[in-house]
Amino acid sequence: MKEGFRQSMAWLHTWLGLVFGWLLFAIFLTGTLAYFKDETTHWMQPEISARPLNPQASVASAQQYLQKHAASASRWFIGLPDAREPALSVMWQTAGKPGERGKFTEKHLDPQTGEEVQARASSGGEFFYRFHFQLQMPHPWGRMLATFAALVMFIGLITGIITHKKIFKDFFTFRPRKGQRSWLDGHNAVGVLVLPFHLMITYSSLIIFMSLVMPASIIASYGKDTQTFFKEVFPASDTATPSGQPGQLLPLAPLLEQAQAHWDNGRVGRLTINNPGDANASVNVFRDGADKIAHDFGSAVSFNGTTGQLLGVTPEQPLAMAIGGSFYGLHMGHFAGPVWRWVYFVFGLASTALIGTGLVIWLSKRSLKHVKSRALPFELRLVQVLNIAGMAGLVVAVAVFFWANRLLPLELAGRADWEVKSFFIAWGLGVLHAVLRPGRKAWVEQLALAALLFAGVPLLNALTTPYHLANSLAQGDWAMAGFDLTCLGSGVFLAWAAWKMHRAGHTVVSAKTTRAQSVSLKQELN
Amino acid sequence: MKSKAPSLPVSYRLAVTSRVVAAAVGGYLVAALASVCFSLLLPIARAEAVVSGMMLSFLFYLLAVIWCFACRSAWQAWGGLLAVSAVLGAVDGLAYWMAH
Numbered sequence: 001m002k003e004g005f006r007q008s009m010a011w012l013h014t015w016l017g018l019v020f021g022w023l024l025f026a027i028f029l030t031g032t033l034a035y036f037k038d039e040t041t042h043w044m045q046p047e048i049s050a051r052p053l054n055p056q057a058s059v060a061s062a063q064q065y066l067q068k069h070a071a072s073a074s075r076w077f078i079g080l081p082d083a084r085e086p087a088l089s090v091m092w093q094t095a096g097k098p099g100e101r102g103k104f105t106e107k108h109l110d111p112q113t114g115e116e117v118q119a120r121a122s123s124g125g126e127f128f129y130r131f132h133f134q135l136q137m138p139h140p141w142g143r144m145l146a147t148f149a150a151l152v153m154f155i156g157l158i159t160g161i162i163t164h165k166k167i168f169k170d171f172f173t174f175r176p177r178k179g180q181r182s183w184l185d186g187h188n189a190v191g192v193l194v195l196p197f198h199l200m201i202t203y204s205s206l207i208i209f210m211s212l213v214m215p216a217s218i219i220a221s222y223g224k225d226t227q228t229f230f231k232e233v234f235p236a237s238d239t240a241t242p243s244g245q246p247g248q249l250l251p252l253a254p255l256l257e258q259a260q261a262h263w264d265n266g267r268v269g270r271l272t273i274n275n276p277g278d279a280n281a282s283v284n285v286f287r288d289g290a291d292k293i294a295h296d297f298g299s300a301v302s303f304n305g306t307t308g309q310l311l312g313v314t315p316e317q318p319l320a321m322a323i324g325g326s327f328y329g330l331h332m333g334h335f336a337g338p339v340w341r342w343v344y345f346v347f348g349l350a351s352t353a354l355i356g357t358g359l360v361i362w363l364s365k366r367s368l369k370h371v372k373s374r375a376l377p378f379e380l381r382l383v384q385v386l387n388i389a390g391m392a393g394l395v396v397a398v399a400v401f402f403w404a405n406r407l408l409p410l411e412l413a414g415r416a417d418w419e420v421k422s423f424f425i426a427w428g429l430g431v432l433h434a435v436l437r438p439g440r441k442a443w444v445e446q447l448a449l450a451a452l453l454f455a456g457v458p459l460l461n462a463l464t465t466p467y468h469l470a471n472s473l474a475q476g477d478w479a480m481a482g483f484d485l486t487c488l489g490s491g492v493f494l495a496w497a498a499w500k501m502h503r504a505g506h507t508v509v510s511a512k513t514t515r516a517q518s519v520s521l522k523q524e525l526n
Numbered sequence: 527m528k529s530k531a532p533s534l535p536v537s538y539r540l541a542v543t544s545r546v547v548a549a550a551v552g553g554y555l556v557a558a559l560a561s562v563c564f565s566l567l568l569p570i571a572r573a574e575a576v577v578s579g580m581m582l583s584f585l586f587y588l589l590a591v592i593w594c595f596a597c598r599s600a601w602q603a604w605g606g607l608l609a610v611s612a613v614l615g616a617v618d619g620l621a622y623w624m625a626h
Contacts, residue, residue, distance in 0.1 A: 009596065012592075151584065155591050217562045217564065220565060220618070222572075232571075233577065320570070323581065
């Protein structure tokens with residue numbers, strides 16, 4: 001590397017982008033889909049209907065359910081329904097052996113009846129959300145790999161800015177229908193246009209798992225006593241120890257109003273009840289994360305569970321935690337209403353496109369030399385296969401996941417897992433197909449298949465459930481209708497992409513033949 | 527650069543590998559030591575200093591990686607990182623010793 005600074009940064013940008021590009025593409029695409037996690041879950045479990053919100057009644061039925069099914073648990077968690085998530089979630093943790101974490105069980109209740117919801121088993125939007133940062137790997141490896149990928153993305157962004165000298169001038173340059181030039185212009189435009197978003201989303205993902213990946217300073221300041229650190233950062237997690245005496249838990253519903261009084265009547269998001277059957281039970285009432293942009297994990301109003309005495313209100317976050325919480329809140333976008341949620345979705349797609357165009361440029365730059373020989377050398381062919389399967393194949397897999405939700409038999413054992421399996425089987429077949437078919441044909445075929453599957457989603461929904469477009473539009477169920485329409489729109493876009501890819505293949509061939517013809521013509525003339 | 531891979535000498539490839547290891551491992555070391563430095567020296571509450579240190583550490587990782595690929599040789603990449611690590615380590619050690 002004897003070149004100048006900019007060249008070596010361009011080198012770094014190129015190779016980091018290539019090695020981590022496919023992983024990052026998958027992380028960004030599933031993360032973007034996760035902005036509509038609740039809407040996706042609603043589409044995938046349409047049986048859970050939205051009810052008028054009544055937090056007090058919801059808490060009362062949750063308490064009744066937990067008392068009946070989890071009286072001996074060490075902790076209860078109650079997640080209240082909101083406008084986007086119609087089900088009332090209850091979860092409990094059994095008392096684990098010392099030094100071990102007890103097992104968690106989660107159920108969804110109908111907030112009106114207090115009974116378990118009768119809905120098809122489905123992974124729902126939760127699958128994309130979990131895959132986005134756990135990558136279907138055992139804890140904590142998935143989170144570590146995802147965070148490392150985020151670091152690579154961060155370095156990729158900064159080296160990209162350094163490489164790109166005339167960043168704003170070039171931004172207004174777009175040379176359409178110029179093959180590789182257009183891809184590069186697109187890469188630059190989408191990179192610069194949403195640059196603040198790229199930087200925010202990438203740096204915040206580093207901050208989200210910083211205590212997992214960068215714990216040196218915790219150890220240096222707290223030694224072995226890392227629990228103290230988490231208690232200081234998340235004060236509400238510091239709970240009273242059980243007394244060992246049985247106790248009677250108070251009705252929880254009246255505590256909501258008392259807690260809200262401390263937040264200018266902000267909404268309650270969830271409750272935690274520690275040692276519910278004990279005389280020393282405590283109740284933490286947490287504010288709804290959608291109330292504020294900056295996220296505050298540890299902020300709660302705490303009560304004694306048997307006397308109802310106010311134990312404490314967490315003070316305002318100190319500055320450092322407020323900054324971290326702001327990054328967290330901006331990344332998750334819980335605060336976003338419909339308009340901002342769509343902005344997040346579009347920006348997320350822009351980040352995904354930034355990665356995708358980069359991968360395409362890498363290959364097209366290097367395959368120019370091999371246009372004549374028709375066959376690519378092994379390493380370029382490998383990149384081509386991974387490009388096709390990593391992008392078009394992934395999009396097909398997402399569509400298959402939705403189709404599986406509607407087509408798998410309702411009584412199938414492990415149905416939710418089968419949805420996920422269908423996703424991975426489809427993705428695997430995408431790799432196989434990309435290996436077997438010539439590059440451009442594989443692109444066209446996978447994009448066309450994805451287009452067909454996505455455009456078919458509203459039809460599939462209409463054929464298999466009573467929640468079709470006419471119905472959902474008439475009832476004003478915008479999450480359901482929006483999902484169908486977004487799939488239809490994606491199908492149209494993918495069909496356009498497939499058609500462009502098909503056409504581009506023809507122009508390359510015809511350009512080649514005309515050039516070949518003119519060359520032979522010249523030779524004849526000479 | 528790598529598209530001409532077959533013609534690249536082994537020494538070049540080893541140098542690139544060495545830089546990659548320096549960037550990933552040495553970069554982490556610099557970032558971790560820098561985060562400890564902040565957590566011990568910032569004149570704010572202990573938990574806040576730790577959170578600040580962790581949040582800022584990734585900037586040091588970034589700078590270390592850029593250094594590894596911008597400098598003239600792989601030896602220089604390692605040398606620079608180890609020198610910075612030694613200084614940060616000494617400051618950390620001193621601060622830790624004074625605090626305990």
